Amino acid sequence: MTSERYCARGCTIRGEHFAACPDYGNADGTCRGCVPVEARDGALICERCYRAIRGCLEDAADVVGHLRSIADPTRSSWNFDRLVLSGRIELPAPVQASIIDASDDIVKALRAWALYVQFGYGHPWRAQGLEAGADAASSHEDAAACADLILTDLDRIANNHDAALGLHADIAARTPGDPDRWTVADALARFPLDDQPRTAEQPCPECARLTVHVQPPRRGGNDTRYLCRSCGWVANSADDGGLWAHVFRDEIEREEPTPHDPGWLTLADAARLAHRTPATIRHWADKGIVTKRDGRYRRDDITTHLEGTAA
Numbered sequence: 096m097t098s099e100r101y102c103a104r105g106c107t108i109r110g111e112h113f114a115a116c117p118d119y120g121n122a123d124g125t126c127r128g129c130v131p132v133e134a135r136d137g138a139l140i141c142e143r144c145y146r147a148i149r150g151c152l153e154d155a156a157d158v159v160g161h162l163r164s165i166a167d168p169t170r171s172s173w174n175f176d177r178l179v180l181s182g183r184i185e186l187p188a189p190v191q192a193s194i195i196d197a198s199d200d201i202v203k204a205l206r207a208w209a210l211y212v213q214f215g216y217g218h219p220w221r222a223q224g225l226e227a228g229a230d231a232a233s234s235h236e237d238a239a240a241c242a243d244l245i246l247t248d249l250d251r252i253a254n255n256h257d258a259a260l261g262l263h264a265d266i267a268a269r270t271p272g273d274p275d276r277w278t279v280a281d282a283l284a285r286f287p288l289d290d291q292p293r294t295a296e297q298p299c300p301e302c303a304r305l306t307v308h309v310q311p312p313r314r315g316g317n318d319t320r321y322l323c324r325s326c327g328w329v330a331n332s333a334d335d336g337g338l339w340a341h342v343f344r345d346e347i348e349r350e351e352p353t354p355h356d357p358g359w360l361t362l363a364d365a366a367r368l369a370h371r372t373p374a375t376i377r378h379w380a381d382k383g384i385v386t387k388r389d390g391r392y393r394r395d396d397i398t399t400h401l402e403g404t405a406a
Contacts, residue, residue: 102133112126143328151283153317162198165374211258232372235373295343302328360393385400
């Protein structure tokens with residue numbers, strides 16, 4: 096049974112053309128595909144757009160925390176502990192304006208959509224960006240609360256034409272160069288997070304190329320994600336009844352951390368435990384003081400280091 100609804104964003108099937116298309120039957124043509132993609136069941140956008148929004152919302156808090164840690168270099172242990180050879184205090188290097196703009200734009204968008212989820216259109220409140228001086232941990236917590244709320248209502252949003260297009264534009268759209276308004280997707284492309292995905296041994300189910308990257312979950316309980324760098328196919332380990340968790344099971348077994356293991360902390364939780372910024376936790380991991388695995392940090396290493404420095 097086929098759907099009569101197509102993706103409201105105008106997505107098309109790569110390599111498939113209408114008979115009237117000048118590139119019909121021409122593999123070397125300029126048209127990348129003009130046959131529209133069917134909308135996801137119960138939604139007005141296609142599966143790929145839906146998953147792109149979902150993935151950006153799942154990454155939003157980590158992106159904001161990462162950006163704020165970059166924007167606040169004076170609070171990392173490296174700046175406090177480094178040796179100053181002159182009589183003057185050495186000031187940190189200036190922070191790129193784009194880093195501040197990106198975190199501010201993302202949080203403002205998340206807050207706006209969280210208000211929409213709670214009160215719908217027409218509410219009297221205006222979403223604001225990050226407060227001046229907001230640190231990485233509090234910014235991460237703020238963004239996570241908003242993103243989690245939006246995720247709970249994503250299916251309803253995806254079935255509303257204006258809301259679906261608006262959320263994709265605010266969260267998952269990409270703009271070349273320095274955007275006038277940053278999205279999570281823009282920030283991920285410009286300021287990638289530390290944990291890089293690995294290439295799967297199995298081919299992409301759409302283009303059959305060995306270019307599927309496996310991204311372990313950054314927070315306990317989240318799903319592993321798969322993204323083809325060639326054709327853009329995206330899925331997670333819960334999609335399609337867990338099919339992709341089975342297809343890429345070798346990567347799941349090797350990469351996925353134990354979701355509820357209290358001995359391994361997320362970056363934000365590690366920063367809270369240590370009363371330090373996420374940048375400091377990353378610095379400790381780089382120096383080998385704290386063990387890092389799949390984007391999480393060993394609790395015992397943090398407490399041992401804190402006890403040693405306090406002695």
